[in-house]
Amino acid sequence: MTNFSRIPVILFAVAIFSGAFLLFLVQPMVAKRILPWFGGGPGVWMACLMFYQTTLFFGYLYAHGLVRFFSIKSQVWLHGLVLLVAWVVLPVLPTDRWRPSPSDDPSLAIGVLLLAHVFVPFLSLAATGPLLQAWFARGYPERSPYVLYAVSNAGSFVALFLFPMVMEPVFSLEQSGQIWSIGFGLMSILILSSGLWVLRAGLSQSDSSPSIEAGRNFELNSKSINVSLWISLSACAVVLLMAITNLLCLDVASVPFLWALPLGIYLLSFIVCFSSEKAYKRSLWILIALLGLSVQYVVSALFPEFNAFQRVHNSVLFQIFIFSLILLSLCMLLHGELYRLRPPSRSLTSFYLAVSGGGAVGGLFVGGLAAQIFNDYHEVTTGYLGSLLLLFFVFSRGKTSWLSFQRNPWRSALILGLSLIMAGYWFKESMREPEGLILKERSFFGVVRVVDWDAEGSNDKRRVIRHGTTVHGVQLLEEELQGVPTSYYGVVTGIGLAMQQRSPDVPIRMGVLGLGVGTMAAYGREADEFRFYEIDPVIIEMASQSDYFTYIDDSAAEVEIISGDARLALQEEWEANGSQEFDFLVVDAFSSDSIPVHLLTRESLELYVRHLKENGVLAFHISNRYFNLEPIVYRLSKELGLSSISVRNARAGLRRGSASWWVFLSPSEKRIRGFRVFLEGQRRRMGQGSERLSIREIPDFLAIRAPLWTDDHSSLLGILFNWN
Incomplete structure (x- = not known):
């Protein structure tokens, strides 16, 4: 027909x-x-x-x-x-x-x-x-x-x-x-x-309809080479997609919805390349790819003292832009050559089978194998190297190509040699570690580093756990300061002030969702019980070993660490043994900017409250660069009839506390009212520095306007634009 x-x-x-x-x-x-x-x-x-x-x-x-x-x-x-x-x-x-x-x-x-x-x-x-x-x-x-x-x-x-x-x-x-x-x-x-x-x-x-013509680079008599190239080109594109997504979301910036950008670029390259062969301009995308790779890896290394360029180069927005540009250009080249190698329509399903097979190989490599053989995101460099060598091979096969090996073998060999030298340099740069690195491990949840860090303008030597762009905890290295709670757990932060209000002779039972380096254990006293919940086994290993951090070992309290997702663990504990009867339950899982929404829904809050004593306190650490979570927490508190108070403090130095934002909830209105009186007294003692501590309750009408997050309905995009 x-x-x-x-x-x-x-x-x-x-x-x-x-x-x-x-x-x-x-x-x-x-x-x-x-x-x-x-x-x-x-x-x-x-x-x-x-x-x-x-x-x-x-x-x-x-x-x-x-x-x-x-x-x-x-x-x-x-x-x-x-x-x-x-x-x-x-x-x-x-x-x-x-x-x-x-x-x-x-x-x-x-x-x-x-x-x-x-x-x-x-x-x-x-x-x-x-x-x-x-x-x-x-x-x-x-x-x-x-x-x-x-x-x-x-x-x-x-x-x-x-x-x-x-x-x-x-x-x-x-x-x-x-x-x-x-x-x-x-x-x-x-x-x-x-x-x-x-x-x-x-x-x-059996219809013998004429078949549409193949792509300009398809070779009728080289079936095995064609199939190998279909698989390889597709695999390299998927490796780049997943590797750059991992790198951007975990090591460059935990920006909300950033995972969608690389996938959108990947699909866009498919749309453009497969719409028409004229839409793909090989020379243009080669130039863009080489420019992007050079700016990212060569220029920054050649001019390390050029401070203005380094500041721009190291900024989050520039890193997102340059990695997106590299991904777009390389995907355009890979998918453009894939379209040029397309077979006649009679072999259409064979072509798509090979393309999908390459995608599966790339996905299995990044999603499964890479985490087992690499301790960092070296699949990015592997993707670059594989893509460039493969593209060079494709270009050199074309009889009319500028890189044709048949036309000018010396020029092709020279370009290949220079490419290998540049690839080796990129690999060397990717293996370079920050100064002070003590330990690095990779798990399902990302790459975690323990680093000794001397901050500019500070005499305090410190050791930190970094998970991508997020600092999970800090401990001072001077022996007399190792027991000092730091960062957003410092003594002038909301949670630090709550610890100061405790009765000196009454032991407490505390639950903490998120271990970090175990800083909260510094507040433990004899007869206290501290129960940490942490999902990442690498974090548990690093925080528990006194060779790296000593908060857990030095704590006077009895400390227990529960491995696994905190909410699932709390649910299992409730079903098996009932309430944990916590005096304090600290939820600190939102500062990384990658929001675990399931810890901030109505159902999760109901579970937390079941594990509290009648006058227990639920403390949310909501410091975040992208989201204002205060209205969400207040809406949840109103929904469950809990009393609440918000506490923000300005930066007071590492020994006293970083700038942080805490919201405290309790079934006991008397408990929250007493805490407010205590906070007001602390602020009066600060004198001229009293403005550095903010205590407030959000207006009811604003809390009611905030969305009610449930396990079935929550949207980060809504609060990203409506509440910031």
Whole structure:
């Protein structure tokens, strides 16, 4: 069938767009459901990406098998059956019975959970794109089906940003899941309608329709080389995507929603390159890639004393910009060459199978293997090196290319030599460690460093734990100062003042969500009990060893550390033994700017209160560079009928306390009122420095206007713009 008909073309385009839209909509939706169960860190997203890339491969493998071994009629009916099975296993959102135990391996638990709930629907959606494009190629052999791949990536691109900007603020998670299920049903109708059109058109497997021409670099007689390049180009692009996402979100800046930027750039390069061969300008993107890599790694090293440049170069915004530019340029080159190597449409599903296989290899490397063989994000350098060598090989094969080995072997060899020297330099730079590094380890939750640090303008030598860009705790190294609580736990901070109000002869039982270096243990007295909850085993190991930090060992209190997600552990303790009867429960998990929302919902607050004594105090540390969490906490306190007070202090030096913001809640109004009287007395004693301590209650009308976060409905984007 070669006559052009607008309606079937629109049908195919809408069906492919819808399938890709749902394919990418389910990813952040399911990730949001399971993030609270695994600590809320970017490692969860990396594990999900690894699973999705692998399942995408199986979806393309299934589509390739259908097209190669079955008739058109059998393809339509078999895919309809798979869609029906996928509909039966809905919804894709796992229920609470799938919550892991605190001691479960997160990577394995995430894989099992996604396999049970997402695999079949995701596989059916993944197969839709190549399958419909193969059908389209039979119906319109004179038209390129590869344009529909750009349409597919456009659907993915829209879904990526629609969820956080529209669905998350407006709908609850359960409502989003229901909408997705309805969308899946409608999309299935579109797919089956496309299949029925194919059947009505009378196309069969034996149709010998002319095939569209291949890409300019496709070699008919070099099948194995072509397939190897399809896999390698795709794998390098995914390695760069996941590696740069890891680096940006964990080591450059924990900026909200930053994880979406690299994925958006990756999809954009697909859309541009596969829309038309004319859209890809090789020389332009080579120039941009070399410029970006040179500015990031060469210029900064050649001019270390150029302070103005170094200040700009080291700024968070510049780092986000330059890594995004490098990712865009290299993905444009990789995907542009991939499109130039595309086969005729008769080999379309083989091409997509190889592309998805490369994506799976890249995902497994970054999401699984890299964390086992590297103690830092060296997969970024590996991605650069692999991409540049692969691109050089592709360029040198072209007979008309400036880098053609056949035209000028000496020039090609020179460029290759210079590239290897530059790559070696980049690798050397990536291995360079900061001064004072004592220990570095990598886990599922990121790279953690113990560093001795001499701050400018201070005589206090200190040791810190750094987790990416976040300092998790500080201890002074002078022997007589090692027991001094520092940073946002200092004596003039909200929690430090709360500790001063304690009765001297009455022991307390305290729970702390977030271990850091164990600074809170410095307030422990004989007969006190301190119970820390920490999800990262590397943090536990570093804070517990007196070779690194001594707060835990030197504490006069009885100290216990519970490994695993704090909320899951508290829930298990409640179900097994009832309340922990805490006098104080400190929740310090929000200063890293990567907000674990599951620790700040109505359900979590109800759990915390159950573990308090009748006059116990719940203390939230809400210091944050991007979010104002005070209205959220106050709204929760009003919802549960708790009394509350907010305490902010200015910076008072490392020995006394960093600038911090604490909110205290209690079922006992008398307890909060007494604490306020104590704080007012402390402020009067400060005299002229009294303005450095702020005590307040937020107006009721403002608290009521704040959104009520629940396990089913919360949106960081809303408070990012509405409350700052």
